[in-house]
Amino acid sequence: MTRNVRLVAAASLLVAAAVGCSNPSETLGPDNNVAVTNLVGHFQLTADNIQNVTTRMTYTWQNPGVYAAIQHLSFMPHGTTLLIIKDADGNQVYNGKLLYELDDRTLNGTPGEWTVIFSLDKSVGQIDVILDAAYPPD
Amino acid sequence: MRSAAFLPATAIVFTGLFACAVTPALAQGPRPTSSLALSAQQLVQPSTLPAWMRPAGDPPPAASGDTLPCPDCHPPKRFWAAAGELMLVQLIPHFYNADVRDAVWAQVSAQSIKNNLSYAWQWDDNQFVNNQFSHPYHGSLYFNSARTNGYDFWESFAWPFVGSAMWEIAGEAWAPAPNDFLNTSFGGVVLGETLFRLSSLALDNTATGSERTFREIGGFILDPLRGFNRLIRGETHGVSANPPDWRPSSIFGVLDVGYRRTANQFSFDSVKTGIDQWDLGFKLAYGDAVTDLQGKPFAYFGLAAEVAGPPPDSARRLNRLSARGSIAAWPLGSSGRHQFALMMEYDYFNNPAIEYGGQSVLAGVVSTFGEKGKNFWAQTNVMFDGVIIGATKSDYYTTLEGRDYDYGPGLGASLSGSLFYKHHLQANLSYLGIWIHTIDGSQSAHYQDALSFEARYWMNRRLGLGASVTRYSRTSDYTGQPDVAQDAGFLRAFVSTAIPGIPE
Numbered sequence: 001m002t003r004n005v006r007l008v009a010a011a012s013l014l015v016a017a018a019v020g021c022s023n024p025s026e027t028l029g030p031d032n033n034v035a036v037t038n039l040v041g042h043f044q045l046t047a048d049n050i051q052n053v054t055t056r057m058t059y060t061w062q063n064p065g066v067y068a069a070i071q072h073l074s075f076m077p078h079g080t081t082l083l084i085i086k087d088a089d090g091n092q093v094y095n096g097k098l099l100y101e102l103d104d105r106t107l108n109g110t111p112g113e114w115t116v117i118f119s120l121d122k123s124v125g126q127i128d129v130i131l132d133a134a135y136p137p138d
Numbered sequence: 139m140r141s142a143a144f145l146p147a148t149a150i151v152f153t154g155l156f157a158c159a160v161t162p163a164l165a166q167g168p169r170p171t172s173s174l175a176l177s178a179q180q181l182v183q184p185s186t187l188p189a190w191m192r193p194a195g196d197p198p199p200a201a202s203g204d205t206l207p208c209p210d211c212h213p214p215k216r217f218w219a220a221a222g223e224l225m226l227v228q229l230i231p232h233f234y235n236a237d238v239r240d241a242v243w244a245q246v247s248a249q250s251i252k253n254n255l256s257y258a259w260q261w262d263d264n265q266f267v268n269n270q271f272s273h274p275y276h277g278s279l280y281f282n283s284a285r286t287n288g289y290d291f292w293e294s295f296a297w298p299f300v301g302s303a304m305w306e307i308a309g310e311a312w313a314p315a316p317n318d319f320l321n322t323s324f325g326g327v328v329l330g331e332t333l334f335r336l337s338s339l340a341l342d343n344t345a346t347g348s349e350r351t352f353r354e355i356g357g358f359i360l361d362p363l364r365g366f367n368r369l370i371r372g373e374t375h376g377v378s379a380n381p382p383d384w385r386p387s388s389i390f391g392v393l394d395v396g397y398r399r400t401a402n403q404f405s406f407d408s409v410k411t412g413i414d415q416w417d418l419g420f421k422l423a424y425g426d427a428v429t430d431l432q433g434k435p436f437a438y439f440g441l442a443a444e445v446a447g448p449p450p451d452s453a454r455r456l457n458r459l460s461a462r463g464s465i466a467a468w469p470l471g472s473s474g475r476h477q478f479a480l481m482m483e484y485d486y487f488n489n490p491a492i493e494y495g496g497q498s499v500l501a502g503v504v505s506t507f508g509e510k511g512k513n514f515w516a517q518t519n520v521m522f523d524g525v526i527i528g529a530t531k532s533d534y535y536t537t538l539e540g541r542d543y544d545y546g547p548g549l550g551a552s553l554s555g556s557l558f559y560k561h562h563l564q565a566n567l568s569y570l571g572i573w574i575h576t577i578d579g580s581q582s583a584h585y586q587d588a589l590s591f592e593a594r595y596w597m598n599r600r601l602g603l604g605a606s607v608t609r610y611s612r613t614s615d616y617t618g619q620p621d622v623a624q625d626a627g628f629l630r631a632f633v634s635t636a637i638p639g640i641p642e
Contacts, residue, residue: 075242075311077243077313102539
């Protein structure tokens with residue numbers, strides 16, 4: 001192994017140690033500015049500065065509607081961040097990634113006390129999700 | 139790059155512009171020695187071409203007695219200009235999205251770069267046209283940042299790889315995507331060299347006046363970075379010689395205008411109904427498909443483009459864009475009629491029945507029979523197709539972002555034969571079969587094949603009538619989901635124009 005090759009190898013190890021091998025998972029804290037608006041028929045959660053977070057957040061939400069309209073305004077470029085929603089009977093009506101500037105909807109479910117779960121696994125980015133009660137057209 | 143929706147229009151411009159810019163270059167009447175006119179006989183007999191039109195390898199004009207200077211014959215390598223333009227091509231979309239659109243994904247920081255270097259790459263879920271057309275086109279700009287600054291094909295080869303890696307890591311905050319990188323880099327090389335050579339065909343350093351203006355505009359649209367460089371270096375005016383490799387040893391383009399019916403099955407009954415569309419197709423054989431294979435990369439390339447309408451949606455106006463260029467070849471036997479060739483290919487199919495895009499490397503035997511311009515001439519290709527990355531329509535993998543296709547490498551075969559008979563009858567028979575093993579999307583493997591027969595009757599050198607029939611089938615084997623078999627048929631009838639004319 002030549003001197004140059006050894007130098008390149010050593011530099012590569014240093015770079016790897018600096019950027020690739022030091023990712024301890026953290027939980028959400030004050031720096032993440034978590035804000036929840038939880039009203040009957042309307043739910044919003046925002047959080048930012050998320051850096052390598054693994055956690056699970058569960059909320060109870062009163063949904064008088066048959067389904068929920070979802071506004072995805074999050075930006076989660078790394079890790080896996082899922083939104084899971086269950087209706088009043090505990091049936092899962094939604095399970096999907098948090099997305100950027102897209103609208104979606106849940107399956108139809110039983111109105112009442114719905115469960116909203118955010119599952120973060122080594123997630124990076126910012127969360128902004130809005131749920132609104134919705135009714136099928138007549 | 140997630141927001142390059144403006145780029146699809148380029149493909150449409152591309153076909154139309156080529157016809158505008160190149161037709162006069164190749165189809166005009168006789169001109170003085172420095173003119174662009176190429177008769178059909180000249181096209182097939184390179185030795186008869188004016189000195190500056192002779193194919194690469196011939197002495198440059200200055201050496202053959204032409205008194206015009208030829209600054210483009212041996213352009214200096216301008217590394218810093220190339221690097222600056224590579225950055226420009228990245229910074230313009232970056233700043234537009236970061237500052238004008240205020241897109242959060244364009245807010246690049248030291249942390250976002252560190253994240254992109256630390257975390258795993260992720261396949262992205264953008265629409266087919268974005269990933270399979272816009273990214274390769276952007277890669278062609280990276281390629282041409284070097285190609286138009288004095289670097290040859292191989293010296294420019296790495297630039298789209300470097301440019302794409304830079305963008306994926308430091309141009310946006312999204313996780314780097316392997317599909318974006320592969321499509322941008324490999325597709326960028328193929329489209330980049332194709333567009334560079336097409337722009338050479340449009341340009342003419344000996345032209346003056348309005349013709350020169352139109353040629354420069356045509357060259358600019360085909361290769362914007364080259365047009366930019368010519369503009370700032372004062373090369374858009376003034377008379378000088380054209381480098382010999384600006385013109386191929388031969389060229390044959392066909393523009394088809396007609397009607398297409400797409401049926402969701404291939405049978406006599408099913409084609410009675412289907413989607414009816416107008417159809418505009420363009421095919422180009424640049425260089426000689428046999429003798430130029432051993433020349434510089436892309437001394438021979440084939441190009442096919444197709445637009446049809448009314449489109450089911452705006453993303454499907456461009457139905458096809460394929461480019462296949464020669465890389466290297468070795469003669470088989472002593473007859474000179476058979477060669478083992480290596481080629482690179484870019485494919486984009488997006489019509490009512492087929493959604494497939496990919497980057498490929500091909501290897502196989504190219505043969506010719508008879509004599510071009512004589513009563514009988516034929517050419518065959520028997521190629522093995524190694525798909526570096528292929529995007530195939532998926533029946534189960536669909537995302538809100540608009541992705542409805544699977545990604546994976548694959549293998550295939552491309553067989554084709556072309557025949558010219560007595561200057562009037564042209565027939566092409568081709569088969570393409572591809573197996574794609576999905577590595578992102580649904581758990582699946584896709585088998586696709588297309589068998590096509592096309593015939594034209596040339597009433598004279600320029601005008602012909604033709605028809606084609608294509609059978610396409612896809613069998614997709616899914617894990618955990620029912621398998622799907624799809625069948626489709628295409629019927630086309632068209633009026634053809636040869637550019638500059640059929641070989642005589």
